[in-house]
Amino acid sequence: MAKPRHVPERRCVACGQRAPKRDLVRIVRTPQGTVHADSTGKSSGRGAYLCRSTDCWDKGVRRGSLERNLQVTISPRDREVLLDYFRQWVASAALVEG
Numbered sequence: 001m002a003k004p005r006h007v008p009e010r011r012c013v014a015c016g017q018r019a020p021k022r023d024l025v026r027i028v029r030t031p032q033g034t035v036h037a038d039s040t041g042k043s044s045g046r047g048a049y050l051c052r053s054t055d056c057w058d059k060g061v062r063r064g065s066l067e068r069n070l071q072v073t074i075s076p077r078d079r080e081v082l083l084d085y086f087r088q089w090v091a092s093a094a095l096v097e098g
Ligand SMILES: [Zn+2]
Pocket: 012, 013, 014, 015, 016, 017, 050, 051, 053, 056
């Protein structure tokens, strides 16, 4: 019998659902005050997590869930970069997964 392995869980800041950390995307606020998707999961700074769903990114990036959680104002440029990241990496990866 394999031992049940502990799976680290995190909560999506947009919908509030808990999910295994690797199924979420970490967004990090750097000490410089910029906000970006942390593709390595290792960037230092305050982090927040989003599901791989369009709704959650829309809520998180456009409607302020991330800003509230990270306690930062996301610049329009950073917003664009985040949404680009989602379109390029997250949305497409969700389609090919499985
Ligand atoms: Zn979510």
